Amino acid sequence: MYIICRHSTPICWLRIGVVKLIGRGFSNEISGSSGPQHINTASKTIVIVGGGIGGLMFVIGLKRQLGFEDFIIYEKASDIGGTWRENTYPGCASDIATHWYSLSNGSHPTLLQHDQHVVLNTEVVSAEWIANQQHYRIIIKDLVSGTQSTISARVLVCATGILHVPCIPQDLQGIDRFKGESFHSARWNHEVDLSGKQVAVIGNGASASQLIPMITRDSSVQVVNFCRTPAWFLPRSKRLYTDREKWVFANIPFALRLYRNVAMFLNDAHYLVFMLKGKNLLRDITEGYCLQYMKRTAPTEYYEKLVPDIPLGCKRMIIDTPGEGYLAALHRPNMSINWDGIITITEDGILTQKGDNIPFDVIIFATGFKTNNVPFRITGRDKRTLQDYYHSQGGATAYLGTTVSGFPNLYLISGPNTVTSHASVIFSEEVQINYIMQLIKPLLNGSVASLEVTAEASDAYNDKIQARLAGSMYTYCTSWYLADGTKKIVAPFPGPLILFWWLLRRPVWQDYHAVDAERWMRQRRMEMFGWYLILLVSFLILVHIISFLG
Structure with a gap:
């Protein structure tokens, strides 16, 4: 479905990402900044880590749904594409039907000249939440020159993927x-x-x-x-x-x-x-x-x-x-x-x-990949790292696989318990991205300084899905679905993707704590009052009609 192929396999996704929305009017040749010194990166509203399918689809969402431009993608490699850039072995292919393993919107992609938004050969070293300034302080490294620099961002999107870091079994010696x-x-x-x-x-x-x-x-x-x-x-x-x-x-x-x-x-x-x-x-x-x-x-x-x-x-x-x-x-x-x-x-x-x-x-x-492994240090509100939080939970843990308690304005694409062994990861990432767009909209329009899922909501959700997973076939063997050294199932979602879509179709705002959100909360109360008023009036009209007909 509208795929630009290079090897008659999904590796064509290497350069799909990417619709006219990202580089309107640009030529069809791929180019990109070779490092942070070529682009003004002192401050961005949104920093996206990873130029694979997830990162590129997130940009499409920003452009199409919110018309937003103040973002940047950091990609450690010399080209975009993620797992389909890395995997070029003979016979490489997707085992999911192509018509589903593709964008839902049906847009005809064009190639992207991404020097305005993508910085290649650049690794994110660390990110730390600065509470009194309500942003992340991010250290990046130019892999060509070796120099480091710092950028601040209100929103951090981790789109580093789950199947791109090769895994060699530790018991394989010599x-x-x-x-x-x-x-x-x-x-x-x-x-x-x-x-x-x-x-x-x-x-x-x-x-x-x-x-x-x-x-x-x-x-x-x-x-x-x-x-x-x-x-x-x-x-x-x-x-x-x-x-x-x-x-x-x-x-x-x-x-x-x-x-x-x-x-x-x-x-x-x-x-x-x-x-x-x-x-x-x-x-x-x-x-x-x-x-x-x-x-x-x-x-x-x-x-x-x-x-x-x-x-x-x-x-x-x-x-x-x-x-x-x-x-x-x-x-x-x-x-x-x-x-x-x-x-x-x-x-x-x-x-x-x-x-x-x-x-x-x-x-x-051909020994697989390290999964649910965030490749850089992320420090949250209470000075605890994301890696430490995962360890305290017995493995990678997130609310709806997307947000993490203690880490404001951090969003994970293909986070814990979001994939399945039978469905399209592109669709599940699109579901996550549509959910994130709703969460960041009040951030981008200035109504909210930060949003963070509450520990209570996160624990309740993860207790529920782990209980469902305990009754699944995944418990019968050791696989990459499980966290290293534990029995916790951290990769698959315990249900059909239609259920995942339903859970993420819109945020439950009560599950989030908002900072500097008084005006936004008043606006939400007014909107809710308006809906209740509409329902009340509709009910009264219906009662009047019934009594008139009677």
Whole structure:
């Protein structure tokens, strides 16, 4: 849906962000300030950390809904794009239907010349709330020159994402000893030619299942996939849309919207499979369907090892393309799986727990990401850092995944308990952004100095969702859905996305404490009085009509 593609995958989001609203009248070439010295950054009303999908969509919301311009995005990399900029491995793709994994508004994006609002190669080092001035003091670092500078902002938006910091398992020893080439799948080294090489791929999640079928197409590349936990494979065919279908989408009113809504409904219905513990007929049917596909597609000698011993939904499913996906690639003579476990990485390969030292030229770590990890220090109203607050809660915690008690005017995009294992993160981020727009509107028009969610509201909400999560399939295994070292489930939202939308459709203002808000509160009381008056008059008119007719 209106995507500018570079590799026929969602990596095209690298440069989508971005509608005419951001750079009206600019050319289509991407450019950006290389560091803070090129742009006046002494003070901004809004600072956005991260130039990925979330940060760019937030800018679209500012422009479209509020017509606001006094903001800046700090991006540590040399280009925008976030996770889809970082992940360029062969076969990289989204496992969510493209028509849903896209902007809801249907706007045709254009490329952005972002030198007015985006500062590249710039890392946010820290942010501290200054209560007597009602703003954040933010230290930034120019990664090109190494110089640091300070900027103040009334609103801080953390859009650093959840799947962009590579994770190497701590129990994987000997990495530094390896004398061959090694890299994480999210930091793919395109200068390394795999032809004729012995390649180890560690991990069998979504990234591994996408890249292995691609690199094994070259029969000279010998690949061994080191696996620890079997995964569930769900078949999903890919096809090209016909010219007739494209014509219908382009010319028939609401056809594209209807198609998107159907895709949304079908994907969101997977919630019934993933969430509920105990006997679940729908999950039993889905597991049986997956097992039949795996048995039909995988080589016979691998099938028993591939059958998961965890229930469907405990970890993210692998979407497999029949005939050209991971299971089909297992039939290739240059592809094999090793379940023996790794003791250590040696100078020339990998030593397994069976005592075999297998030589490799290249090791690829497809071992996932560090999640819910804020990459810079944020200090709140009571001088406690966000990291300390998370630790005190047993893991990442936020109200509606968006605001944090003790941290005024701080907003998290894709914060704790906002993602699902079955739905579009772009939609959930749009829901959050629309909610944030309502919260910051009184800040931007001067009616309020700061807003902060109360501890009582935050605790009540998180107690409720953790109770729901305790009855979900996520508790059956260890995954990135859980906080490190605890059993707290910090990533998924315990329900369908339509419920998430409903909860965030408008703020419950009683859950927030406002500073310097007397005029705003009087205005709100007057508005409420006006609505009550309208309801009263309507009721009296209705009573009068009924009595007249009677």
